[in-house]
Amino acid sequence: MRIAAISDIHRNKSLVKLFTDSPKCQDVDVLLICGDISNGNIPELEEILSSFSDFNGEKLFVTGNHDIWSNSEDANASMVKYEHDIPIACENAGFHCLDNSPKIIGDIGFVGNIGWYDYSFKVLCGSTSQPLHFSENRIVRRWEELNDDDYQQKMFLFMKDKSDPSTTFWGDKLYAKLGCSDKEFLERTLAKLKSDIEQINRYAKSIVAVTHHIPYEAIVPRRDDDVSYSLCNAYMGSKRIGELFDKYEKIRTVICGHSHTPGSFQINGKNCFNVSSENSYIKLIDIK
Numbered sequence: 549m550r551i552a553a554i555s556d557i558h559r560n561k562s563l564v565k566l567f568t569d570s571p572k573c574q575d576v577d578v579l580l581i582c583g584d585i586s587n588g589n590i591p592e593l594e595e596i597l598s599s600f601s602d603f604n605g606e607k608l609f610v611t612g613n614h615d616i617w618s619n620s621e622d623a624n625a626s627m628v629k630y631e632h633d634i635p636i637a638c639e640n641a642g643f644h645c646l647d648n649s650p651k652i653i654g655d656i657g658f659v660g661n662i663g664w665y666d667y668s669f670k671v672l673c674g675s676t677s678q679p680l681h682f683s684e685n686r687i688v689r690r691w692e693e694l695n696d697d698d699y700q701q702k703m704f705l706f707m708k709d710k711s712d713p714s715t716t717f718w719g720d721k722l723y724a725k726l727g728c729s730d731k732e733f734l735e736r737t738l739a740k741l742k743s744d745i746e747q748i749n750r751y752a753k754s755i756v757a758v759t760h761h762i763p764y765e766a767i768v769p770r771r772d773d774d775v776s777y778s779l780c781n782a783y784m785g786s787k788r789i790g791e792l793f794d795k796y797e798k799i800r801t802v803i804c805g806h807s808h809t810p811g812s813f814q815i816n817g818k819n820c821f822n823v824s825s826e827n828s829y830i831k832l833i834d835i836k
């Protein structure tokens with residue numbers, strides 16, 4: 549089985565054409581999109597998914613954090629998109645939404661969902677040239693002192709140098725309206741992943757596990773010279789996703805996106821791929 553995996557299109561419709569026009573994508577069995585194709589505009593998400601309609605193989609989708617963004621005042625608006633609007637848009641466009649339910653194709657099982665983050669990939673010790681950071685309430689903290697409440701706030705003040713205060717924030721702060729904390733949402737997505745794996749584990753020969761967020765430390769890109777980048781590491785994913793996958797021998801392939809840093813990795817006996825990129829990028833993955 550050949551999978552073509554794409555992630556983080558971020559409304560760039562030229563990637564659709566790249567896929568439909570590419571000769572190397574002609575003998576693909578499964579098209580897998582790992583999220584962040586939109587900015588939370590559901591009709592546009594459906595339109596982008598629909599533009600793959602010429603592809604006759606199986607089409608799978610996993611939601612990204614940008615896909616649930618909302619400008620609404622409703623504190624649960626993103627959760628409504630996640631649980632209701634996006635699965636319907638996928639169905640309308642001929643995609644199976646893995647966030648909703650797993651799928652077995654041939655004898656290969658597919659499970660997946662958005663994942664989320666619990667700050668377990670946070671930087672524990674910042675670069676020595678920028679040792680001090682200021683949380684939103686202007687309390688000076690060292691990297692190792694930044695706590696879960698600071699990360700839940702997702703807004704940081706910090707000193708680029710001694711006279712240059714800067715701010716950085718993670719976009720989910722303004723637009724991901726989940727009605728619960730990051731850790732609570734992760735608990736929900738982990739529980740769903742576990743029940744979906746259990747549902748197909750007996751029937752599938754092997755399982756491909758997919759999350760938008762990153763499941764393993766080794767896949768998290770690090771740039772110690774950039775404070776903003778280092779702060780964002782906390783929002784890349786969670787070690788607990790990988791720990792869940794490691795409990796299942798049949799999960800032999802793991803695919804994620806989100807960081808815009810593609811790569812292939814061997815982790816705990818599993819073939820792992822980050823298929824997100826700043827540029828147009830389609831990863832072909834063969835499953836035996």
Ligand SMILES: [Fe+2]
Nearest residue numbers: 584612613806
């Ligand atoms: Fe993302």
